[in-house]
Amino acid sequence: MVDNYDESRSSGAALAATIEMDKDKRGKARTVKPLRQLWPFISRYPFLLTAFLIFLALAALLNLGITEALRVIVDCGFGGKEDVSESCARYALGDIGQMGSYFKFGMVIGLGLALFSALRFYFISVLGQRVITDIRKAVYNKLTRLSPEFFERVHTGEVLSRLTTDTTLIETVIGSSVSFAIRSIAVSIGALIWMFFISWKLTLLVAAIGPIVLIPAILIGKRIRVLSRSSQDNLARASGRAGESLGAIQTVQAFTREAKERADFSEAVEKTFDAHKKRILVRSFMTLIIFGLGMIGMIGVMWFGASEVAAAQATGGEDGLSGGRITQFTFLAFMVVSSTGFLTGTWTELLRASGATERIMELLAEKPHIKAPANPAALTNTQGAIKFENVNFIYPSRPTEQTLQDISFEIKPGETVALVGPSGAGKSTIFQVLLRFYDTQSGLVTIDGFPITKLSPQDLRRQFAIVQQNTPLFSGSAMENIRYGREGASDEDVIAAAKAAFAHEFIEKLPEGYLTDLGESAVTLSGGQRQRLAIARAILRDAPVLLLDEATSALDAESERAVQLAFEDMSKSKTTLVIAHRLATVLKADRIIVMDEGRIVETGTHKELVNNKGLYARLAELQFDAAASL
Ligand SMILES: Nc1ncnc2c1ncn2[C@@H]1O[C@H](COP(=O)(O)OP(=O)(O)O)[C@@H](O)[C@H]1O
Ligand SMILES: [Mg+2]
Incomplete structure (x- = not known):
């Protein structure tokens, strides 16, 4: 579980790596003990389990019974000399001594065996599927709760293999192997005893x-x-x-x-x-x-x-001993031998499933790194005042690099603040800390005076609308992607947000407009189009604080200006923290915070900073080039 899969790999390579790893791990378990951990999942369904056990026992009994029926048919039904003897008479269905009465007996036993076997199969299969569905849900529920730190440590391919391969392994075991194994053992023991009595x-x-x-x-x-x-x-x-x-x-x-x-x-x-x-x-x-x-x-x-x-x-x-008894004996012997042979194959399967169970249980035991406080404070009517006080932060996956060093700043409700600085300065990290994807090593982050660690993470995150740097979208339509920002928003609201984000026009031109399927992670869109969808999603969210991480970097000058206007409109009533490279955005900010190598190096308005002749002035000259002279 704690293996290092932190290298980034393309998905195919990830698959190959997962397979390699699966190979190493397969059959890792030496015992079937971990299978015990499935019990809490199984015991939730006492009815299915009891029904299975009852029909298992009945089927096993009739499995032995069918050999007795064979004997009766051979010895009595074939009209042997024993046809009215004690050992025949007790099985006759109908007139004793009538040939047909013994065949009828055989048929009844056979039908019973078929019926109980079918019921046994039904109950154990449903139980198996039920348990595995619960496990899949439990795994996914757990995964959606885990912090980003977990996904840095464990490769996505590996995580997905738990959800698919490992659960399937368990499914076969509960649904068939265990059932067959129990049946084989029960039948073998019964058959052996009977064989001994026969001869x-x-x-x-x-x-x-x-x-x-x-x-x-x-x-x-x-x-x-x-x-x-x-x-x-x-x-x-x-x-x-x-x-x-x-x-x-x-x-x-x-x-x-x-x-x-x-x-x-x-x-x-x-x-x-x-x-x-x-x-x-x-x-x-x-x-x-x-x-x-x-x-x-x-x-x-x-x-x-x-x-x-x-x-x-x-x-x-x-x-x-009689001809029928010998026939019966041979069948019993055959059952014992074939069951034993089958069991040895099952053992390997059980071991593999045991390994799978172990891995899944490890995952289910995983604790999110971000813990919700026991009695979270309630945020109501958020104003959006944000404060960082002497914040120090190191990414857990990169312990040697201090990503944020002694960061302190304050943003008043309704203010627009720009974060600028070279790439790798730690700007996006500020957002990560603010959304509490990671806990800081020291310092205090507050919203409206509440330390963010005193709030429930969900409540905290509801206060933000974010446009992330790489604009992740989902498969589905434009409508669905924008509505991701606010569940239950009306079509009109979605379209209004799209218009504000300057996305309406291109969406309308798609083959099926807002309902066009955009492909996996919306790959069919250009960078600029994706960004506009992400902006529309954030606009629709309508949260008190707006976080923009290079949100307009892929837009052309014209659409950027239009989007900018929309943001300005919104940011009047909202606290806005914007990471930007372009001067147009930065100029509009009430204040600019300049970061370099994890520190705040300068703060001020555009004018003050240009006069300061520090990092900002240099960046403005280089990056904002011509525009800087405005
Ligand atoms: N998840 C992560 N794990 C480890 N290091 C990270 C992670 N994300 C960013 N970093 C590192 O932290 C530093 C700051 O990154 P970031 O905040 O994204 O910079 P910026 O947004 O200013 O370009 C960089 O050196 C980057 O490599
Ligand atoms: Mg960044």
């Missing part, structure tokens, strides 16, 4: 022959699992690599590397084929061995049994 001699014979079939089956089965895992890994790696290349198809084609990409992919899938072929060969061999040994063993047991029957008849015909 201890034959049982010992099976105990001697069984391992001869089982051991090669277990060994070969293990080999098959290793091989199929390696072919899965190969395929996953090839897909990861292909995903990366297709994601950057323009780069591939621009560098004319298509042939190389094809060769790489072809090599990877050929390797997968080779691994599969090996697996198929081993599997075929296993079929040969198991069928061969199994059949010989089974018929051998019957042969031995038959001679026992013959011997018994020769010495006076006791009622114990």
Whole structure:
């Protein structure tokens, strides 16, 4: 969980990395103990669980019962000499001695077995799905609560694999493996006991022959699992690599590397084929061995049994062994042997699910770094007064760099303050601290006099409308993206916000206007268009404090001016903190705070700062160039 996945990777590479990592982690768990942690999720559904256990028990009983039915059919139904004996009579459905009555008995048992098996399957599958749905929700609920710090530490690909791969592993285990395992154990024990009662001699014979079939089956089965895992890994790696290349198809084609990409992919899938072929060969061999040994063993047991029957008849015909009993015995033996074989495969599956459970539970135990106070103060009628007092801050993922050093400033309600400074100065970090995505190491940040740590983070964040530097948007339509700012806003409000953000015109021109699907993270828009949507979203939010982080950097001069006007309109009634590079924005501010290397180096109006001949004057000269002379 605390592995370092802090390098930024493209999504394809991330997938490949996740797969690599999954491979290392797979089967990490040595015991099935972590599976116990699923109990709280399972015990929430006592009805499903009880129903499953009842039908499991009934199905197991009838599983044994069906072998008895077989015996009755063979011994009695076929009209053997015992057809009215005690052991037949008690099973007759209808007239005792009638051939059909024994077949009817068999059918009833068979139907019962089918019914209980179906019900068992139904209840355990629903339980499995129910539990896994709850776990998925719990994981996602937890993820949305965690602080940005967590996502710096754990790679998104890794997080997503918990949500998908790991939960699926658990799903198969609860839904099928465990159910089959319990059934196999129950049936095996019952069958063994019954076998012993039928004939201890034959049982010992099976105990001697069984391992001869089982051991090669277990060994070969293990080999098959290793091989199929390696072919899965190969395929996953090839897909990861292909995903990366297709994601950057323009780069591939621009560098004319298509042939190389094809060769790489072809090599990877050929390797997968080779691994599969090996697996198929081993599997075929296993079929040969198991069928061969199994059949010989089974018929051998019957042969031995038959001679026992013959011997018994020769010495006076006791009622114990009969053709039907031998048939029944063979079936019971078959059930024990095949269940045991099945269980060994299940064990590996249980271990994998156990590893998955461990990882998921680790995630569920993760605590958000930002803690809400026990009795949060209530913010009402926020004025938007903001104050930083001697704030020092270091990003947890970069402990060697003091990102904010002794920052103090104050913004009065309704004021507009510009933050300027070279990139990396710490301007965006001020916003991060203000929204309390990170806690500072020392100093005090207040809004309307309340220390932000005394407020609930949600309540605090409701006071802000932010336009972030990289303008993250979501897949969906323009309408949905803008409405993200205020749930339940009317279409008219959304359109008004879009107009204010100078976005209305381009949105109208999209094929389906406001309802056009913008693609994943709205990739189909240009940088400037994305920015205008983000601005509209912030305008719609209508919060007391407006935070703009280079919000107009991708706009052309004309639309910037228009957006600027909209902001000016808004900022009359709101506190505005704006990070900007362009003079047009900065000039309008009541005050300018100049930052460099995590410190505030100057504060003042444009005029004062230009006269100061400090960093601002230099920046103004360089960055604001011609405009600076205005
Ligand atoms: N999440 C983060 N983790 C670690 N370091 C960060 C993070 N975000 C920003 N930084 C670092 O903090 C410094 C200030 O960044 P930032 O506030 O974004 O600068 P600005 O917005 O002024 O360009 C930079 O050196 C940057 O690399
Ligand atoms: Mg920045």
